[in-house]
Amino acid sequence: MDLAEIVKSLQDFEGVSRKESIENITNKLKNVYNIAGDTLLDFGEDASAIDIGDGNIILFAADGIWGKLMDADPYWAGYCSILVNVNDIAAMGAKPIAMVNILSINNNDIANDLINGITDGCKKFNVPMVGGHFHPDTDYNALDVAIIGIAKKDKIITSFGAEINDKVIVAIDLDGRQHPKFKLNWDTTYLKDEKIVQDQIIAMKKIAEKNLVTGGKDISNPGTLGTLEMLLESSNVGAKVDLNKIPKNENVNWDDWLKSYPGAGFVLTAKEENVEELINLLKEVSIIASVVGEVINDKKLFLSDENSEIVLFDQEKNPVLKINKD
């Protein structure tokens, strides 16, 4: 695949385009986003932050599991429901402290597999599942999980702080496997010792506490560059990215790689003087981070290789988040 083909494939990718219909919903919910006055962040974060006083904030997020994943492999769906929620909190530099789930089930075998995946996920990340709600008689299977984390008020990583001339860093654990059933799941946790998996979360907390980054987000369904675009849109900036500098496992092709949802993967922006410490901190926990480009004023994401440079996303024409900020 040449650069133009990769760009076209990423623009058409379901993980990116599926975000479109969020606009209508978010615009209405904005009216009740901060009615009590304690909500700190704007829309666009994976988790919201609530000021509870004493310098502490609670981060609060929720994620549902795609029906496709649920039907194909309930155990893995259960496991991933923990992974994606923990990553929402970890990416913001907070400590995940508890989860609840809502389970809708039409089949007991599926329920058992799901619960086993959930419990194994909780153990892997050391985050308790403290409650929830169970619909035993639906005509579909669904799993939703919500999570809370805790952090100091001025020590969280958000999507809103990327500034022009910041370095763009992609950080991914390259020691993993394409999941046997879902090649876009870059699984770096299931076969790995829980100690290192939990240390990866702590590393992000350290990075937040040391103020090493200006922005950050965990790589999720939109893939590495789709997630970066979401961060850029939240920060009202663009970026230039050199494809060849993105850390990649050599056994995976570029198209799969850029669409993958990694077990531990983040897009970050940082001042140049903090890049080295950031990269070293992540390296200690098996996450390979590299500077892949820089933040620019022009609200586009340019992707280049040795031969050319192409606009992958343009916030005027094909944004990913599409949040109406007015």
Added chain:
Amino acid sequence: MDLAEIVKSLQDFEGVSRKESIENITNKLKNVYNIAGDTLLDFGEDASAIDIGDGNIILFAADGIWGKLMDADPYWAGYCSILVNVNDIAAMGAKPIAMVNILSINNNDIANDLINGITDGCKKFNVPMVGGHFHPDTDYNALDVAIIGIAKKDKIITSFGAEINDKVIVAIDLDGRQHPKFKLNWDTTYLKDEKIVQDQIIAMKKIAEKNLVTGGKDISNPGTLGTLEMLLESSNVGAKVDLNKIPKNENVNWDDWLKSYPGAGFVLTAKEENVEELINLLKEVSIIASVVGEVINDKKLFLSDENSEIVLFDQEKNPVLKINKD
């Protein structure tokens, strides 16, 4: 209906029997309920409590909306998703601080009605909806909401503290209406000024802070006596209840009344010396509370009227919660 007919009807009530299949799920999830060591309460609460240090705890709960309600009236389903979650937190004497939602939608009209119900609910209770996740392409409609609240560590109302000889109190806002479409929704909030609705939540917080009750739970799908039975099971006790002492709106028949889900309704247990203050505090916010019986050692819920006494629930034979505590 005589007492025997009422008892039979309540024993067969879907709101009670639907709890049955929870057992299998909860037993497995118990393994990951407290893996990080900060989970304070046992299973059986509507919300779980996580110790965040400094004497503060975060309460965390989730509730899904029954598919039936969703299909029949999406606006009301959205509104109720807020009500039931807020009540889970309020019943424990905590301050609700934020919610997230997960929305699965196959139809845009339904989505709009739902969102309008959600935003109106948030405004009524003054609790923000700070985030969530949206599945735009499911083949079903579903709405799950999770909520967090905050309280002081030793100042929450739980289901575990009811003691033998405590008074059993039923507290319900009698100023309401059977919802036009759902007669078992005893709606006391929708037409009421938001000030009094929010004061009802604050009243429960005061009751918790003054240690006026030994146990408490908000009346939900299992109805007044089904909810009381859940509280009794969690506390490993039984109770004797006089039907005629239960506060009731005179326009509603007993069968509907006892199966209703009130907008503001609680079952409580308290020491005799605290009953008067408790009743007065609730009366100030339009909630009528009466002593309806007392807690006993025998693990049964006896219901009596002027003529007879019948066992409504027996924890050996027909419990509601069915949590395996071993």
